[in-house]
Amino acid sequence: MVNSIQLGDIMKKVLALILIILGINMVFGGGFVSKIDISPKHSISYDDYGNVTKISIIPKFKYIRLQPGDSETITVKLKNKNDKDVKITPKVITLPYSENEIDESWISFDKTNFILKPNSSETVKITIKVPKDAEKGLYSGMIAFTDDKIQMPYGMPMYANSFMLSLEVWIPPSVYIYPKYIYDDVEPGKTITYNITIKNIGNKTFSINPKINSQDLEYWDEKPGILLSKDMIEIESPKVIPPKSEKVVKIKIKVPDDAKGVIYGSINLGIDDPGLDEYQQNIDIHLRVYNKPKEPFIREILINNASKLTIKIKASSYSWRYSSKIKNISANVIIESPKGILNIKPKKITENFNVYVSNWKLPPWETDSEGIYNIGAYSKTEEYIIKNPVNGVWKVKILPNCESFNVEIGIEQ
Amino acid sequence: MKIKIKFIFISLSIFLIFISGCLNSENPNAFNNSESKKILDNKDINKLEEYLIPFDGYKYDNINISKINNEIVVRATSKDLDGEDTYVFIYKNGTLILKSYSLEALPRQVKEKCINIALKNEEIYKNAEGYVTVKRILPQTSKKFYMPKVLFSVTWHSKDKVVSALVDLDEEKVVKTYIG
Structure with missing residues (x-):
């Protein structure tokens, strides 16, 4: 469990990251970047930034998704619209509020020190190589092409000529689960069995240990809710899912005779596939109890x-x-x-x-x-x-x- | 708590995906109608496949293409989903572009959840009447009303009015309402 203090810290970090991204966007006068047109739509008054020499960087942001051991090269175009030389020295900047930093050693440049002549353009290839032992998660990093800094309204100086990189390190799941929701209309007193199909397309055997989630779940229906309890449920499950196989987990729910409103809850399948986050193996259950007329x-x-x-x-x-x-x-x-x-x-x-x-x-x-x-x-x-x-x-x-x-x-x- | 944190990161990822302009598409590879291949060449079928993205985690089992005048109408269904997704494409300056779409192929559970979320909004709750439809709204449309992510339109149609809620399923909230 994450306590409220930890959550607060994480929230602050996430907000700071968003502010940084938005800040960059504001500074460069660009809107959201699209594949088609990523040039700034309006000219910028360079005098507003004092002695800072600004160059145009296209694109300014990039999100990439890589598996451990993989690499990708991004090409960034730099334009010098000034009437003087600009010295380009790309380097990775550590973001103070980022939760997961992209390690400097993961990033390399095809050019590290050169002069960008007035009214000229140059491309820099940035290669990101994720080590084989990298952990899953969202990493971020900033690449500054010059040392020019701008004081931002929220206190932290910002590199004026920077590129923001967001990297998601992921491990593809081998196990697929269907369905992940059980929503149904049920009658009091009835027992209904729902089948959850678990498919392992990988080459490893995974263990499975489904359990009812006992933590407080958010309840969103207007009708009165009954939290699914152990006495209402029976789970039949294999212990393992062999490679290239399909197994079924049977979830048998006994609706109490006096049930009214909604029965809700969640079952965690407890599969040890590193590609599956905990929340990705939850089966949400939402059963509307329907007292069907017995008499015509x-x-x-x-x-x-x-x-x-x-x-x-x-x-x-x-x-x-x-x-x-x-x-x-x-x-x-x-x-x-x-x-x-x-x-x-x-x-x-x-x-x-x-x-x-x-x-x-x-x-x-x-x-x-x-x-x-x-x-x-x-x-x-x-x-x-x-x-x-x-x-x-x-x-x-x-x-x-x-x-x-x-x-x-x-x-x- | 953990789920919430995941949602924050997922939302942030989607935001970053958008600003980097690199939304990925899934290749459904379900063109099992031989007529489709008569209407389009392989290059255009590949182009279409980039656009045809079923509800997350599902795949299209059947994709049928018809050409009416200069419009290419694609109807896609999945055996695991209720309803049908319809895409209409046109050629503009030789390039295939998505002109309109109506995406109703959704798991029943998702439709139910969207309706429940919509009904949590007081304005919707007071005005909803008639029959209800639930449709997937693509990021390119959603960004005009909220942010560029998949949202769901829950709409009640009655003789006198249309009542609709635009629902963010990740956040489990109504982001816009419409009564007309």
């Missing part, structure tokens, strides 16, 4: 010398649910006459899709989907027609497996 919805209809009885039942589901259940949604209708249950099939079945196209029906962040058909709600209507229904009390019984339903009853005299 019943509507009584009084028939008195009618010539026709029409019953329309529309079962609806929202778009994001129907894709997997489109063929299954149903209102499960039973029609009962005064003489007993009718063996009747719907005369007509209607499917209804809601499709929208133009962006006036979309929020601004979805305008990029204009011109693409978007299917909204789905519903299925079953229409039953009974000619010359017998007099007396009829019943329509509905036990739905959809999200909502609508009943329309028409009586013709």
